[in-house]
Amino acid sequence: MEAVRIVWRITRLNFRAQLEYRTEFLLMIAIGAIWQVSVIVFATVLLTRFSGMGGWDSSDVLLIPATRMMAHGLMVLFLGRMHGIGRYIQEGRIDIYLVRPMPVHRQAQLEYFPTNAIGDLTVAGGLMVGALSRSHLDWTAGRVAYLIAALLGGMLLEAALFTTVASASLRFPSADYWSRWVEDLLGTFGNYPLNVLPRAVGGFLTYGLPLAFVAFLPAAVLTGHGHDIGVPYWLAASSPLVGLLLYLAARLLWRWSLGHYTGVNG
Amino acid sequence: MAALYAWRAARVTPLGELLAPPRITAALLRLTVQVVLVASLWRGLYSQTGTTAGLTRDQAVTYAVMAVLASRLRELDQRSGRDAVLQHMHFGTIIYWYLRPLPPQRYYALRAFGEQMYGLAWALAGYVVCLATGVVEPPKSPAVAGVFALSMLLGQLVLYYVMLLIDQLCFWTLRNGAAMLILIFAQNLLSGVYAPLWFFPDWFITMSRFLPFQATLSVPLSIYVGRVPLSDAGAQLALQAVWVASLALFTRFLWRRAARRVVAQGG
Secondary structure, X not given: OHHHHHHHHHHHHHHHHHHHOHXXXXXXXXXXXXXXXXXXXXXHHHHHHOOOHHHOOHHHHHHHHHHHHHHHHHHHHHHHHHOOOHXXXXXXXXXXXXXXXXXXXXXXXXXXXXXXXXXXXXXXXXXXXXXXXXXXXXXXXXXXXXXXXHHHHHHHHHHHHHHHHHHHHHHOHHHXXXXXXXXXXXXXXXXXOHHHOOHHHHHHHHHHOOHHHOOHHHHXXXXXXXXXXXXXXXXXXXXXXXXXXXXXXXXXXXXXXHHOXXXXXX | OHHHHHHHHHOHHHHHHHOOHHHHHHHHHHHHHHHHHHHHHHHHHHOOOOXXXXXXXXXXXXXXXXXXXXXXXXXXXXXXXXXOHHHHHHHOOOHHHHHXXXXXXXXXXXXXXXHHHHHHHHHHHHHHHHHHOXXXXXXXXXXXXXXXXXXXXXXXXXXXXXXXXXXHHHHHHOOOHHHHHHHHHHHHHHOOOOOOHHHOOHHHHHHHHOOOHHHHOHHHHHHHHOOOOHHHHHHHHHHHHXXXXXXXXXXXXXXXXXXXXXXXXXX
């Protein structure tokens, strides 16, 4: 309980600190919004020009970017500071974290308030409302519960990818370069039915870099395409669980990597 | 002697890259995967449709893959070399730019030139491989290749001045992180990196005509794939040249104003 109180107090202070530079604060909100709007524009363009993408109805396809963007916004808000942690490592700030009486991971998350998450979540929320209102599905309690679980699973899976890169950064600070790439890939290929891609490429994005589990597979299960996506149905349906398991594995990797971390002072 | 200094300044960032093999490996892997994914995506999208927005499947794939290769041209990480304007403003080391026997604007231009040459080597190597494997189509004629090369050069100059403008912002705002991110998004969207601008609605294409971003990539790539015929290329090249000239004048003016704002040791 004490830990929650401290986290809340630091978050409030971080938020006030962000307000110190008003222009930067507003620009950061704009960034989240612009980034998400650019994804929407791209998705809309493709949906308009290439209707029936991968055999999916456009209202079904819309559920994929809505889920991914919402999961991304939640990840940025709650667990996003693992993205770009290579800079803290290069600047030796991680060494300061090590001597404080708080877990390093938590300190990294409390480094600053992610203002851009406000823009991210605003646009993602709008898209989700749009996707749900255009959807022809019957939104039973079970479907809604699964969608919420998918959002949380997607958030955890994305966080797992960035935590894995952050763990590598503890040993090779330049590994941080990969986190930008992962973010690009998620933004580019996380928003469409992956069955438009050749099987090998789709397989890579499912079993190699598992971004299919963030939104594509849960959306396939929700919209009834779960049996024709080249992935066992039980695995697609377990996407939220996959996100949770991968996140736990990534946190274990982070803990192990931190145990083997050697700062510039040895 | 001046050429020697220029060479030394230009090679700083590329040397930093060459001395970090993991970064080169990462760049190679990233570029390869990105090209394969982008080519697969556009081929997949075109599998159930013919010509769309005036682009055939091969034109769209060529455009998209070359956009990926071109985005390598200025992707070097100055931050890890602690030589970004933002960092110099933050740590106060920007003053050294004004104490050297090399004007800051020339130093900045030389660094950018070195980076773009290094990026060009990557893009050219990728282009040769893609051409040999049939991922991209060759230009329709030597004339198209020549006009494309000229347009690409002008496009890179526009991109250089736009990025310089964002860096110059630091002299007034101290931070440009948010503006730089907005620029990257705008550049990717409005220059046609995400998707050729021809796919977008008319209002979007009209809006992008008033911005410099389409001059950086969309124009040269459209000329290359034949979406803009050579007969129309003159007007596009002229527009690119106008952007280069106006941005050059504006950034020159800003360099002079910026110099007045730099203070050492509290003034």
